[in-house]
Amino acid sequence: MTMATGQSTKKRKAAAKPGNESAKRTKTTLRKNSSGSAAHQRTASAQEANAPAPADAHTLQHVIEQFLYAQAESLDGKRWQDYINLFTDEGHYWMPAAPEQTTGEGVPSIFYEDKNLMQVRMRRVQHPDAWSQRPLWGTNHLVSNVIVESENGKKDELVVRSRFHMMEFRRETSRHFGGSYVHHLVHTPDGFRIRLQRVDMVNAQGPFEYVLQIWV
Amino acid sequence: MLQQRPDVRRAVEADRVHKSVYTDPAIFDLEMERIFERVWIYCGHESQVRKPGDYYTLQIGRQPMIMVRGAEGEVNVLYNRCPHRGTMLVGDRQGSTGEFFRCSYHAWTFHTDGKLKNIPMMESGYEGTRWTRENPDCNVKRAARVENYRGFVFASLAADGPTLQEYLGPAKIAFDDMCDRAPAGEVEIVPNCFRVIQNSNWKIFLENQLDALHPSVTHQSTGRAAHEVELDIAKKTGHAPLSYHMLSAFATVTIDQWDNFQTLNYPHGHCILTGYMGLRPQDRDTLDYERVLAKAYGKQRKEEILSTNIHHVLLYPGLSVQSPLQQLRAVRPLGVDKTLTEIWHFRLKGAPEPIYRRALAYYNLVNSPSTMINADDLENFWKCQQGLTADGGEWVSFHRHYGHDIARDGMVETAPGMGTSEAPMRNQMKAWAEFMDKA
Numbered sequence: 099m100t101m102a103t104g105q106s107t108k109k110r111k112a113a114a115k116p117g118n119e120s121a122k123r124t125k126t127t128l129r130k131n132s133s134g135s136a137a138h139q140r141t142a143s144a145q146e147a148n149a150p151a152p153a154d155a156h157t158l159q160h161v162i163e164q165f166l167y168a169q170a171e172s173l174d175g176k177r178w179q180d181y182i183n184l185f186t187d188e189g190h191y192w193m194p195a196a197p198e199q200t201t202g203e204g205v206p207s208i209f210y211e212d213k214n215l216m217q218v219r220m221r222r223v224q225h226p227d228a229w230s231q232r233p234l235w236g237t238n239h240l241v242s243n244v245i246v247e248s249e250n251g252k253k254d255e256l257v258v259r260s261r262f263h264m265m266e267f268r269r270e271t272s273r274h275f276g277g278s279y280v281h282h283l284v285h286t287p288d289g290f291r292i293r294l295q296r297v298d299m300v301n302a303q304g305p306f307e308y309v310l311q312i313w314v
Numbered sequence: 315m316l317q318q319r320p321d322v323r324r325a326v327e328a329d330r331v332h333k334s335v336y337t338d339p340a341i342f343d344l345e346m347e348r349i350f351e352r353v354w355i356y357c358g359h360e361s362q363v364r365k366p367g368d369y370y371t372l373q374i375g376r377q378p379m380i381m382v383r384g385a386e387g388e389v390n391v392l393y394n395r396c397p398h399r400g401t402m403l404v405g406d407r408q409g410s411t412g413e414f415f416r417c418s419y420h421a422w423t424f425h426t427d428g429k430l431k432n433i434p435m436m437e438s439g440y441e442g443t444r445w446t447r448e449n450p451d452c453n454v455k456r457a458a459r460v461e462n463y464r465g466f467v468f469a470s471l472a473a474d475g476p477t478l479q480e481y482l483g484p485a486k487i488a489f490d491d492m493c494d495r496a497p498a499g500e501v502e503i504v505p506n507c508f509r510v511i512q513n514s515n516w517k518i519f520l521e522n523q524l525d526a527l528h529p530s531v532t533h534q535s536t537g538r539a540a541h542e543v544e545l546d547i548a549k550k551t552g553h554a555p556l557s558y559h560m561l562s563a564f565a566t567v568t569i570d571q572w573d574n575f576q577t578l579n580y581p582h583g584h585c586i587l588t589g590y591m592g593l594r595p596q597d598r599d600t601l602d603y604e605r606v607l608a609k610a611y612g613k614q615r616k617e618e619i620l621s622t623n624i625h626h627v628l629l630y631p632g633l634s635v636q637s638p639l640q641q642l643r644a645v646r647p648l649g650v651d652k653t654l655t656e657i658w659h660f661r662l663k664g665a666p667e668p669i670y671r672r673a674l675a676y677y678n679l680v681n682s683p684s685t686m687i688n689a690d691d692l693e694n695f696w697k698c699q700q701g702l703t704a705d706g707g708e709w710v711s712f713h714r715h716y717g718h719d720i721a722r723d724g725m726v727e728t729a730p731g732m733g734t735s736e737a738p739m740r741n742q743m744k745a746w747a748e749f750m751d752k753a
Binding site: 196205206210214226231304307 | 685
């Protein structure tokens with residue numbers, strides 16, 4: 099089942115490789131815009147640390163947003179391998195069990211998955227005998243309030259905060275999840291890759307009616 | 315209007331039960347009254363409420379309760395109800411109330427053992443009424459009985475009945491096995507509770523817990539996916555972490571192998587599923603842990619502890635314990651077709667960090683709200699609940715290996731090679747009928 103039926107062929111192709119596409123755009127735009135912008139001092143300094151050449155803050159903002167949108171689209175389009183490919187080899191997807199947690203290591207987490215565990219999850223939902231996956235289900239992600247930061251001091255890393263809303267429809271039931279993402283992005287020859295994605299759902303503390311089958 | 319009491323005796327036979335026990339709201343109400351609000355129900359672990367005033371709320375049957383650490387260090391279990399107008403004394407799931415509870419409605423205050431502390435206008439407003447300090451109705455009602463076994467706190471809302479240890483019988487090994495695996499002889503809570511709602515009757519969950527046939531069917535997708543990745547990792551690095559084996563075993567242990575497991579069925583519906591989970595590999599972490607354990611207990615005792623052959627213990631009617639992995643699930647029925655499970659993990663005091671970490675991996679992978687295992691159970695439970703409301707049949711079958719179980723010394727064990735026997739379901743329903751028959 100594909101969720102992308104409303105898209106044009108061209109768009110679907112572009113979305114098929116979100117990581118690569120964003121990466122190419124990043125490199126090009128970064129080289130083109132060498133003037134920089136004094137008005138965006140904080141973001142500009144983040145760029146200096148992370149980008150091969152100074153660039154316009156608006157361009158970086160745009161590139162990051164496109165990356166986040168493409169990631170969300172890979173979820174809604176059920177292109178799980180594309181989604182996994184957006185992570186670095188040592189990258190983690192983490193949904194803390196409690197908002198005050200500062201690391202996924204050694205604490206209960208709703209998700210704390212490296213690429214190997216993500217492979218297990220993907221292969222499981224694709225298995226024909228995953229009974230709970232039989233009913234049609236779909237999701238719709240909206241990503242917004244994107245703020246580019248670089249507060250953690252790691253030179254090779256961009257920290258990006260954003261907000262999301264996810265609506266899921268499974269069988270006869272709609273569920274809503276909302277919260278924040280923090281992406282720790284690194285430049286690679288293939289474009290941006292996620293070293294760590296932290297997902298804090300506002301409603302993670304309540305009881306779950308049914309469970310979460312795939313990343314949010 | 316007086317409601318007709320359902321005739322529960324006719325609903326249970328030795329090898330089958332009537333569908334109404336899962337679907338009839340009147341039977342559900344009677345279950346709350348005659349089972350959950352009478353027998354010993356698990357409240358929580360004492361390490362959840364460390365300091366005086368620390369509390370945690372829970373539901374016993376239909377009753378909202380508070381487990382609170384008292385001023386003398388004792389753990390009290392109180393009804394969450396102000397004796398004035400019935401207001402719940404605390405609205406949060408957990409917290410600290412300090413030295414006393416203070417009702418948010420009219421500022422009545424109570425000590426943490428439930429005794430009245432003060433009522434505003436006690437002298438001027440209540441003079442000449444029967445509402446005096448001596449009136450026991452002025453206190454917050456306490457659970458009739460509270461007992462603690464190795465740190466695990468239970469309450470019974472009935473004044474009479476067996477003691478906790480009498481009630482649990484041999485099933486208390488769940489707590490002995492968990493605590494003995496700690497070099498310090500006790501466990502402490504990992505302060506996180508995963509809560510998942512099942513759209514099904516509470517008994518369906520209990521029956522599934524010891525159904526040794528279902529894993530290779532229900533969980534094959536996850537088992538196979540984990541096995542594939544486990545092999546990939548092993549090819550690349552030599553060996554995959556134990557957590558992959560915890561998932562892959564659901565598929566690699568085939569149906570006929572599950573028959574080699576055994577269930578031991580006890581009075582009151584309790585049951586032990588034997589079978590060990592390969593948690594004693596000869597890796598460095600395990601060997602380090604075994605050395606610490608031997609130092610604490612001596613070699614012989616260490617060997618006894620680590621050879622305890624338990625996969626899972628079910629303590630009827632509301633607790634499922636996996637002692638080798640230090641986790642438990644408490645079952646809180648919300649309605650005839652709705653059940654809450656509260657899922658906890660414990661740390662073995664004195665054990666090296668890696669032993670905690672590998673049990674934590676199981677907690678995260680199997681028991682968290684992103685579980686790749688229970689997802690398919692919940693799907694089956696919901697389907698059962700839906701199907702049982704239909705007129706397509708009257709009875710639920712518990713015939714697997716019926717007639718082969720071995721009864722001895724007041725308990726029933728499955729015959730060799732018949733571990734998938736539906737003996738636990740038959741045993742649970744036998745206990746259920748006994749509880750329900752007592753007015």
